[in-house]
Structure formats: structure tokens, C-alpha cells
Amino acid sequence: MNTIIEQNFSVPYRYQVCFTENLFSIENHLFLEALEKGKKPKVFFVIDSGVSDSHPDLVTAIKNYSSNYSGNFIIAAEPLIVPGGEECKNDLSIYQKVVEATHLFGIDRHSYIAVIGGGAVLDMAGFAAAISHRGIRLIRIPTTVLSQNDSAVGVKNSINAFGKKNYLGTFTPPVAVLNDFNFLKTLDDRDWRAGVAEAIKVALIKDLSFFTWLEENAEAMARREIEPMKTQIIRSAQMHLDHIAGKDPFEFGSSRPLDFGHWAAHKLEHLSDFRIRHGEAVAIGIALDSAYSFLQGRISRSDLDRIFRLMHTLGFQLFAPELEGDNLVKGLKEFQEHLGGQLTIMLLEALGKGIEVHEMDESLIHQAVDKLSEFHHQQQSGI
CATH class of the missing domain: 3.40.50.1970 (Rossmann fold)
Incomplete structure (x- = not known):
């Protein structure tokens, strides 16, 4: 009994x-x-x-x-x-x-x-x-x-x-x-810039108006003007708090919208032996998953260009040699283990709106890396 x-x-x-x-x-x-x-x-x-x-x-x-x-x-x-x-x-x-x-x-x-x-x-x-x-x-x-x-x-x-x-x-x-x-x-310029990646992340998956504000104020923040940086910090913090107050603050499930761009970022940090700082890795991870979203037909080329242009204006590098080869893809399995369940990756359905998927195509990941490499070389060449 x-x-x-x-x-x-x-x-x-x-x-x-x-x-x-x-x-x-x-x-x-x-x-x-x-x-x-x-x-x-x-x-x-x-x-x-x-x-x-x-x-x-x-x-x-x-x-x-x-x-x-x-x-x-x-x-x-x-x-x-x-x-x-x-x-x-x-x-x-x-x-x-x-x-x-x-x-x-x-x-x-x-x-x-x-x-x-x-x-x-x-x-x-x-x-x-x-x-x-x-x-x-x-x-x-x-x-x-x-x-x-x-x-x-x-x-x-x-x-x-x-x-x-x-x-x-x-x-x-x-x-x-x-x-x-x-x-x-x-803060040095790298740390001043790096944290803005998390604001871009939350804006892209939750609030188009905030993304537009970031575009409008990117040059001022790049010049280290403190007032727009304060505004960005408070607005981003509020959006993160609002999410935490939702249905799963202790992440019992496998859904983690605020980890947009992070599966690649975490792996990239380790692959670079932490030469690439967390915010810098998140910026690359966001760019990668945005390019992947574009390749899947979820967002337009002009949407992708806006994302890349914003990050470039802020001073982010969107490519690192550690992205090439198969090591990056291994980060997907590690991320799934970290989630403790089903693989759940946040992608973009539109600017300001995220969508969760439960599998990713390796060939498209490599094509997304190529998009980042192409953009990087264009910027290096001044095109």
C-alpha cells in the first residue's frame, strides 16, 4: 500500500x-x-x-x-x-x-x-x-x-x-x-560597448520600438555619451525584469527566450579562450542567429542589414575565426545539456518578435557563418 x-x-x-x-x-x-x-x-x-x-x-x-x-x-x-x-x-x-x-x-x-x-x-x-x-x-x-x-x-x-x-x-x-x-x-571602450548587445537581444525578440530607438541612438552611445547609455540600461533592465517575473523565473522548462544568440556565444567564449568577452560573443551570436533566420526566410534582407548596421555602428566585430569548422556546432549539444531537456533555440520571426525552434540545420549554420564573414570582409574593405 x-x-x-x-x-x-x-x-x-x-x-x-x-x-x-x-x-x-x-x-x-x-x-x-x-x-x-x-x-x-x-x-x-x-x-x-x-x-x-x-x-x-x-x-x-x-x-x-x-x-x-x-x-x-x-x-x-x-x-x-x-x-x-x-x-x-x-x-x-x-x-x-x-x-x-x-x-x-x-x-x-x-x-x-x-x-x-x-x-x-x-x-x-x-x-x-x-x-x-x-x-x-x-x-x-x-x-x-x-x-x-x-x-x-x-x-x-x-x-x-x-x-x-x-x-x-x-x-x-x-x-x-x-x-x-x-x-x-x-570602462574601456570594449566594456562600454559590450553590454549593449544584451539590449539589442531583448529588443529584437520583444520590442521593435526599442530596437528603433537603439538605431537612432547608436552613434551617440558609440561616442560614449552617458545620457543615452543610461536610458538604454534602464529600459533593458526593465524588460529583463518583466521577463523574469513571467511564468518560469527559475527556468524549470527548456524555453529561455533571453538566451537568444547565446548558444553560439557560450561556445565562442570557450573556443577563443575568453579572448572574446561575453557581450562581444553575444553580439556575434545574435548576428549568427539573425543570419540563420534570414536564410530560413523568416526575416528579410533589409531586416538583416539593419541588425548588422546597428552592430557595426556601435563598433562590434561580427566575425571571429573560431566560428569556422565544426567546433561551433558542438555548442548546440552542450546548450541542450545546459537546458536540461529539449533543444530550444530562439530565432527571429520579425524584428521585435522571436520564435522558438527545436532543431537547427548544420548546413544553414555554416551558411550563416559565411554571411558574417562576408559582412566582415566588406567592412574591412570599406565597401
């Missing part, structure tokens, strides 16, 4: 994504407002070395902020400076340092880990926070365009393992995301 007792419950999640400047100036209370009221918690800071190098006064500013608001929170220990980029997700000893700090400094479930950096550092520290004490509260302070308009606003945390991107990870929401636009001013 079988006895079955069924459990069914839901847990609401709520967190704010905030935009500001000079987060750690004494006059700015945004960081304080992210902390639980009526208590004096410990906060442990993890900082991307690229950010600390570009902002040498950051640690001092944090300490002065803490001293001024000593009744509100305590800095648990000296901030931990970690390498940025994929190195911090590939080297398992780095996330272990964050976990070790929770043990050494008594950082418990009522404490906070505040991580300041690009998307890779946010992923890594978020993973460490999620597995320590079964979940330490996380405050994300993203410092790149890509992390402010996409990765930091979501619920994913991860590190790489077994040569695969994001193999180990959790779905754990932060308690707050605090975006300081001032961090963007010290």
Missing part, C-alpha cells in the same frame, strides 16, 4: 533594482535602505580588482560611509579584492575564499555580502553567498553596462566547471541591485 503526502507552497520574492550616482557619498542613503531596518548587520564587501584599480578611493569611501553610519551596519572585515572576468569563475579557489570569509568573520544568514564588479564577479560571489549557510543575503552593485542592463538584475549565480560555462550555480534572488552610473565612466 502506498502512502502519499503532498506538499505545495509558494514563496514570494521582492527586490528593487535602483539607479543612482555616487552610491557611497554620505548624502546617499540608498545602500542603507537596502539593509534590514532595526538591526545592525555585518556586511562583507567583495570587489572586482578592475574596479578597485580604476577607483582607488573606493575602499576608503566605503569605510568612511560605514563610519558615518556605524549605527546601521558593520563592515565584517577588510574588503576582499578578486580578479574580474572569467578568471574568477574558472578558478575554484576564488569563490572558496568568499565562502571561507563567511566562516572566519561570522557572516551568517542575517549578514550581507555586497559584491561590486562586473557580471562574472557578481556571478561568482552570488554563488558563494547562496551556498554558504544555505543562503546569505546578497547585494549586487554592478559596474559594467552588461551587468547593469542584464545579468545583475536576474536571479542567477554561477561559476564555470568541467570546461563548461555556468555549470555550477543557483537561482537565488538578491535583496537589492544598486546601480551607480559613475562606475561606467572608467
Whole structure:
């Protein structure tokens, strides 16, 4: 005889994504407002070395902020400076340092880990926070365009393992995301540009008007004008949040519309030994899947030209030698494994409208690569 007792419950999640400047100036209370009221918690800071190098006064500013608001929170220990980029997700000893700090400094479930950096550092520290004490509260302070308009606003945390991107990870929401636009001013041109790829992605699959806005403001963003970049970041972040609030925020199914262009991007990052940064790889992946959509007759040649032209105006390179050969196609199988089920790839049915497919033609993938190579050589030749 079988006895079955069924459990069914839901847990609401709520967190704010905030935009500001000079987060750690004494006059700015945004960081304080992210902390639980009526208590004096410990906060442990993890900082991307690229950010600390570009902002040498950051640690001092944090300490002065803490001293001024000593009744509100305590800095648990000296901030931990970690390498940025994929190195911090590939080297398992780095996330272990964050976990070790929770043990050494008594950082418990009522404490906070505040991580300041690009998307890779946010992923890594978020993973460490999620597995320590079964979940330490996380405050994300993203410092790149890509992390402010996409990765930091979501619920994913991860590190790489077994040569695969994001193999180990959790779905754990932060308690707050605090975006300081001032961090963007010290980005190099590559990181300034790279994050816009995620805005193009969400615009192409969800909102033609946003895609048109990106076209109209591409030259200004390429000139590093901050106001259109702020607008782009906030609008992209809102669209990503709207999607996350939908029917499958923890991705139990195989449908992941926001991974448009990402199956190729993830493989390309590894094939290039991460010479190609994530946003740059996403731009190439979007261009590839857009060309594939064109070859299938889903979008017109003029549509494809608009996509390529927008990316070129922003400064993206849409071809890399790693695209050639059979290694890229192997990324499809790896992506299916990552999905944990049926292969589901987002393509374009029209500008501003995505469509999911469950198989891809290898010969068309190679033809799409040829389209990218052709466009690349035309641009190199000034045609």
C-alpha cells in the first residue's frame, strides 16, 4: 500500500533594482535602505580588482560611509579584492575564499555580502553567498553596462566547471541591485560597448520600438555619451525584469527566450579562450542567429542589414575565426545539456518578435557563418 503526502507552497520574492550616482557619498542613503531596518548587520564587501584599480578611493569611501553610519551596519572585515572576468569563475579557489570569509568573520544568514564588479564577479560571489549557510543575503552593485542592463538584475549565480560555462550555480534572488552610473565612466571602450548587445537581444525578440530607438541612438552611445547609455540600461533592465517575473523565473522548462544568440556565444567564449568577452560573443551570436533566420526566410534582407548596421555602428566585430569548422556546432549539444531537456533555440520571426525552434540545420549554420564573414570582409574593405 502506498502512502502519499503532498506538499505545495509558494514563496514570494521582492527586490528593487535602483539607479543612482555616487552610491557611497554620505548624502546617499540608498545602500542603507537596502539593509534590514532595526538591526545592525555585518556586511562583507567583495570587489572586482578592475574596479578597485580604476577607483582607488573606493575602499576608503566605503569605510568612511560605514563610519558615518556605524549605527546601521558593520563592515565584517577588510574588503576582499578578486580578479574580474572569467578568471574568477574558472578558478575554484576564488569563490572558496568568499565562502571561507563567511566562516572566519561570522557572516551568517542575517549578514550581507555586497559584491561590486562586473557580471562574472557578481556571478561568482552570488554563488558563494547562496551556498554558504544555505543562503546569505546578497547585494549586487554592478559596474559594467552588461551587468547593469542584464545579468545583475536576474536571479542567477554561477561559476564555470568541467570546461563548461555556468555549470555550477543557483537561482537565488538578491535583496537589492544598486546601480551607480559613475562606475561606467572608467570602462574601456570594449566594456562600454559590450553590454549593449544584451539590449539589442531583448529588443529584437520583444520590442521593435526599442530596437528603433537603439538605431537612432547608436552613434551617440558609440561616442560614449552617458545620457543615452543610461536610458538604454534602464529600459533593458526593465524588460529583463518583466521577463523574469513571467511564468518560469527559475527556468524549470527548456524555453529561455533571453538566451537568444547565446548558444553560439557560450561556445565562442570557450573556443577563443575568453579572448572574446561575453557581450562581444553575444553580439556575434545574435548576428549568427539573425543570419540563420534570414536564410530560413523568416526575416528579410533589409531586416538583416539593419541588425548588422546597428552592430557595426556601435563598433562590434561580427566575425571571429573560431566560428569556422565544426567546433561551433558542438555548442548546440552542450546548450541542450545546459537546458536540461529539449533543444530550444530562439530565432527571429520579425524584428521585435522571436520564435522558438527545436532543431537547427548544420548546413544553414555554416551558411550563416559565411554571411558574417562576408559582412566582415566588406567592412574591412570599406565597401
